[in-house]
Amino acid sequence: MRLALLAAALLLAASSATAADTRIPAKALEQAAQLRERALADDTGWKVTESLTTEVGPRLAGSEADARAVAWAKAKFAELGFDRVWTEPVTFPKWVRRSESAEVLGPHAQPLAVTALGGSPGGTVEGEIVRFADLAALQAAPEGSLAGKIAFVDYQMTASRDGSGYAQGGAIRSRGPSAAIRKGASGFLMRSAGTDNHRVPHTGITRYDEGLTPVPSAALSIPDADQLGRLLARGPVKVRLAIDAGWDGEYTSQNVIGEITGRSRPDEVVLIGAHLDSWDLGTGAIDDAAGVGITMAAANLIRQLPQRPARSIRVLAYANEEQGLHGGKAYAERHAANAGRHLLAAESDFGAGRIYAFNTGAPEHARAATRQIAEALAPLGIEYAPGKGGPGPDIGPLAAKGVTWAWLAQDGSDYFHLHHTADDTLDKIDPAALAQNVAAYAVFAYLAAEAEGDFGSQAKPAP
Amino acid sequence: MRLALLAAALLLAASSATAADTRIPAKALEQAAQLRERALADDTGWKVTESLTTEVGPRLAGSEADARAVAWAKAKFAELGFDRVWTEPVTFPKWVRRSESAEVLGPHAQPLAVTALGGSPGGTVEGEIVRFADLAALQAAPEGSLAGKIAFVDYQMTASRDGSGYAQGGAIRSRGPSAAIRKGASGFLMRSAGTDNHRVPHTGITRYDEGLTPVPSAALSIPDADQLGRLLARGPVKVRLAIDAGWDGEYTSQNVIGEITGRSRPDEVVLIGAHLDSWDLGTGAIDDAAGVGITMAAANLIRQLPQRPARSIRVLAYANEEQGLHGGKAYAERHAANAGRHLLAAESDFGAGRIYAFNTGAPEHARAATRQIAEALAPLGIEYAPGKGGPGPDIGPLAAKGVTWAWLAQDGSDYFHLHHTADDTLDKIDPAALAQNVAAYAVFAYLAAEAEGDFGSQAKPAP
Incomplete structure (x- = not known):
C-alpha cells in the first residue's frame, strides 16, 4: 500500500x-x-x-x-x-553615534574596547557586572535581580560556512537589552556576535521593546569579553559604560536602481x-x-x-x-x-x-x-x-x-x-x-x- | 704557507x-x-x-x-x-596619551584609525598628504618642500622569524618625524611598523632631534595606510590629525628583582x-x-x-x-x-x-x-x-x-x-x-x- x-x-x-x-x-x-x-x-x-x-x-x-x-x-x-537609473525615497529614523567607552573600575582598572549597539541611547552608567552564559540565562534571572547592575551576556558564537551561529549571537544583540531592562539592569554589555580574536567590537542594531526605558547598550570585543570573564573569576567587577549616541529625527535616503x-x-x-x-x-x-x-x-x-x-x-x-x-x-x-x-x-x-x-x-x-x-x-x-x-x-x-x-x-x-x-x-x-x-x-x-x-x-x- | x-x-x-x-x-x-x-x-x-x-x-x-x-x-x-625580592628606582620623563584622531577631509571624508607615537606632542594639524615610499625617500625630499603639509611614510614591513623587517619599520618611527620636520612638515604619519591587516595601529616611541620643534606624529593602521594610498592615487588628499598627548614631568618607577x-x-x-x-x-x-x-x-x-x-x-x-x-x-x-x-x-x-x-x-x-x-x-x-x-x-x-x-x-x-x-x-x-x-x-x-x-x-x- x-x-x-x-x-x-x-x-x-x-x-x-x-x-x-x-x-x-x-x-x-x-x-x-x-x-x-x-x-x-x-x-x-x-x-x-x-x-x-x-x-x-x-x-x-x-x-x-x-x-x-x-x-x-x-x-x-x-x-x-x-x-535606466533611478531612485526611490526611503525614510527612517536617524541614529547617531558620537562616542563610547568603558572601563573596569577599582584595583584592576583598565579600559575595555566597546561599541554602542545601534539604537542605544546615550548615558553613563556604573555598576557591578552580572554575567550570563546566554540569552536564556538572562531571561531566567529573577525579577529585579539586576537593579543598579550591568548585565553581561557572554555567549561565544562559533564560525560556520552557513553563519548559523549568528542566530543566537544576533538574538542576544536584538533582544538582550530589553531582557536586561526587565530584570532592572541599568546597562547592557554583550560579547560581540563575532568569531574573531581582535580588539574590534561588533556593532549592530538592537531594539527596545515598547514600554521599556532604554539603557546604554554595547558590545565588547572578543578579547575584552575574555578579559572581563577572567576578572569576574577573581571576584566582583564594577564597570563604567559611557555612551553618547541616540535618535535624531527622520532622514530620507534613496534606494538606487539601475536596470538593463x-x-x-x-x-x-x-x-x-x-x-x-x-x-x-x-x-x-x-x-x-x-x-x-x-x-x-x-x-x-x-x-x-x-x-x-x-x-x-x-x-x-x-x-x-x-x-x-x-x-x-x-x-x-x-x-x-x-x-x-x-x-x-x-x-x-x-x-x-x-x-x-x-x-x-x-x-x-x-x-x-x-x-x-x-x-x-x-x-x-x-x-x-x-x-x-x-x-x-x-x-x-x-x-x-x-x-x-x-x-x-x-x-x-x-x-x-x-x-x-x-x-x-x-x-x-x-x-x-x-x-x-x-x-x-x-x-x-x-x-x-x-x-x-x-x-x-x-x-x-x-x- | x-x-x-x-x-x-x-x-x-x-x-x-x-x-x-x-x-x-x-x-x-x-x-x-x-x-x-x-x-x-x-x-x-x-x-x-x-x-x-x-x-x-x-x-x-x-x-x-x-x-x-x-x-x-x-x-x-x-x-x-x-x-630575595627587592626594587631599585628608575627615574624617567613621563609621557601621557589623552586622545588621538585623524580624518580625511573633503569629498571622500572619512575617519582614519591612528595612534600617536610615544613622545609626540599634542596639537591639531590639517594639511595635504605627501607620500614617501620609505625613510630614504623622505630624507631625499627638497628642503622646505613639506611646508604646511603632512608627511606620510608608507613603508610595508615584511614578517620574518627573526623580525628583521623591524629594522626599517622601527627606524621610520624613530627618525621619520625629525626628517619630516627638517623638510618643513607640520605633521607626520606612517604606515604602522607591523605585519597584520587589522584596524589596530602600532604605537612606539619616537624621538625628536635636538633643536627641532616637535610636530604631532602618529601611525595609521595597515588597512588605513592602504586606504590613504588608494585615495592618493585619485588626487590630492587633505587630512586633519588631532593629538592630545605630551610630556608631563618626571616619574620614578622601580626595577623589581627576585633572586634564587x-x-x-x-x-x-x-x-x-x-x-x-x-x-x-x-x-x-x-x-x-x-x-x-x-x-x-x-x-x-x-x-x-x-x-x-x-x-x-x-x-x-x-x-x-x-x-x-x-x-x-x-x-x-x-x-x-x-x-x-x-x-x-x-x-x-x-x-x-x-x-x-x-x-x-x-x-x-x-x-x-x-x-x-x-x-x-x-x-x-x-x-x-x-x-x-x-x-x-x-x-x-x-x-x-x-x-x-x-x-x-x-x-x-x-x-x-x-x-x-x-x-x-x-x-x-x-x-x-x-x-x-x-x-x-x-x-x-x-x-x-x-x-x-x-x-x-x-x-x-x-x-
Whole structure:
C-alpha cells in the first residue's frame, strides 16, 4: 500500500514535468557558459567595490556619507552604461553615534574596547557586572535581580560556512537589552556576535521593546569579553559604560536602481542587489560593498552581451538595511502590486566568500528550471541544494508580497570575523572569490531572464 | 704557507680546549634534562602571564598602572617563594596619551584609525598628504618642500622569524618625524611598523632631534595606510590629525628583582628577565608579560630543585623599556662595577613564540660550555647558532659594561602582527609555546649557574 502510494507520487512528479513547466532554452544555456567564463576574467566587481569603500568609505544610514553613497551609486550605474537609473525615497529614523567607552573600575582598572549597539541611547552608567552564559540565562534571572547592575551576556558564537551561529549571537544583540531592562539592569554589555580574536567590537542594531526605558547598550570585543570573564573569576567587577549616541529625527535616503532593459518583456524583471549603507566602524567592504560590486558587475556583463535578455535585469542598492531593512521594506511596499512581474529576487549580503550552493523558492513547475540554472552554476563549484535556503535580508519583505526568492549561498566561514567591525575593509576581500560571485550572479540572472515560463511569483491580495 | 698558518690556528683552537675552559658538569646536565621535562608540564609561566595581563592590564610607564605593576611583581616573586625580592628606582620623563584622531577631509571624508607615537606632542594639524615610499625617500625630499603639509611614510614591513623587517619599520618611527620636520612638515604619519591587516595601529616611541620643534606624529593602521594610498592615487588628499598627548614631568618607577640564592657562589648571578611596562593600547601580553612569565617561571622551577644551583639566578622585571630602556640603563649603571659577577644575561622580549636558536657572546674559552648548553636545549627544537645573536634590549646597556649576553631566539613570525597594538592580549599566546620558552630559560639559567668557569664577563674600566 505504501509502495503503491509512493509509485503514484513519483508518477505524479514525473508527469508534472510537462510542457507547462518553466524551462531555460538551450541557446541561453550556451550563452550563459560564455558569460560565466568572461565574468571570471572581469574585474568590474572588484573595481566597483574598491570605488565604494574608498571614495565613500563608512556610510551609516542617515549620515552625511549616506547622501554621498546615493550619489555614488547613481553615478556608477550611469558610468557603467545601465539603460535606466533611478531612485526611490526611503525614510527612517536617524541614529547617531558620537562616542563610547568603558572601563573596569577599582584595583584592576583598565579600559575595555566597546561599541554602542545601534539604537542605544546615550548615558553613563556604573555598576557591578552580572554575567550570563546566554540569552536564556538572562531571561531566567529573577525579577529585579539586576537593579543598579550591568548585565553581561557572554555567549561565544562559533564560525560556520552557513553563519548559523549568528542566530543566537544576533538574538542576544536584538533582544538582550530589553531582557536586561526587565530584570532592572541599568546597562547592557554583550560579547560581540563575532568569531574573531581582535580588539574590534561588533556593532549592530538592537531594539527596545515598547514600554521599556532604554539603557546604554554595547558590545565588547572578543578579547575584552575574555578579559572581563577572567576578572569576574577573581571576584566582583564594577564597570563604567559611557555612551553618547541616540535618535535624531527622520532622514530620507534613496534606494538606487539601475536596470538593463529586457528586449521582449521589459516589464518583467529579475531583481538582484545588495545594500548600499554600512555600519560606521569599517568601510563596509564585505557588508556590503562586495554585494553592490557583485550585482552591478553581473548585470553589467549581461549588458555587454550582443543582445539584451528577454526580461529586464534590475540591480537594487538598498538604503538602510542595517537598521531594519528600511530599503527592502520600502521597495516591497511600492512594488507589491507588481510582485508577479518580479521573476526571481536575490540579495548578495553575506560577504565576499565563494558561492557554494544554489536554490530558489520556486514551486514544482519551475523546479526543472531551477535545476537547469544550478547545472549552469556547477562549473563554479556550486551545488544544487533543493529544500534549502531562503530570501536575503532585503528580499524578505518582497517575498512576503509573493516574489519568489533565489538563494546563492556564500561561504561565510570568515564573515563574522569582520561583520559590523572596524575591520570590515577592502583588504579582506579576495578578488578571485569576488569574481566567482559575479560569475554566479551573471549566469543566474541571465538564465532567469531568458526562462520560458515563470518561477511562481504572484502578487498576494492585500490582507 | 697559508696552509701552515691554518694548521697552526687549528692547533691553537684545539689546544684552547684545555682544563682552563669553562665546562658544565655532567651531573648538572642530568639535572637539566629533568628540569626541561618538568618545565614542559608546568603552567606557572602561563599563570604569571595571565595574572599580570588580567590584574594589571595595560601598564604604560609612569601611569597609575605602572605602580600597580611594580606592586604586582613584588607580590608575585614573594608568592612564588623567591629567596630575595627587592626594587631599585628608575627615574624617567613621563609621557601621557589623552586622545588621538585623524580624518580625511573633503569629498571622500572619512575617519582614519591612528595612534600617536610615544613622545609626540599634542596639537591639531590639517594639511595635504605627501607620500614617501620609505625613510630614504623622505630624507631625499627638497628642503622646505613639506611646508604646511603632512608627511606620510608608507613603508610595508615584511614578517620574518627573526623580525628583521623591524629594522626599517622601527627606524621610520624613530627618525621619520625629525626628517619630516627638517623638510618643513607640520605633521607626520606612517604606515604602522607591523605585519597584520587589522584596524589596530602600532604605537612606539619616537624621538625628536635636538633643536627641532616637535610636530604631532602618529601611525595609521595597515588597512588605513592602504586606504590613504588608494585615495592618493585619485588626487590630492587633505587630512586633519588631532593629538592630545605630551610630556608631563618626571616619574620614578622601580626595577623589581627576585633572586634564587646560589648555594656556593651567591654573589655571582645568572641574570634573566623581561620588561614589566607595556604600551597602553593592549594588555602587553606578548610585549612583555610573556617574558615576565617565562623568566619568573624558569627561575621558580630551579628554586624547586632539591638544592640551589652554585650561583644565584636573578630575575629582573625592568621598568620602562618601551620609552628608552630606562630600566636596563639604570640597572647597568648601578651594577657596572659588578659586571664580572654577572655570568650571563638574557632578556625575553620578543613575544611568546617558540625558541629556535641559542648562542652566547662568550669568548673562546667558554664556547664549549655554550655548546653544552645548546645541546641540552636541542630536545626543545633549539639549534646552536654560533656567530649569531646579540643582547636583548635591556641587556644592551649591561653588555656595554662588560657582561656577556645569552641569546634565546624566539620565533617572531607573528610578533609584529600584535606588537604595540590594542591586539596584544593574552588570547594571542599559545600556552605550549610559552612552556617551551620556560623550559629553555630554566635549562639555560641552571646550566650557566652550575658552570665550572666563567663566560667572559668582566667589568670595563670607566671611560
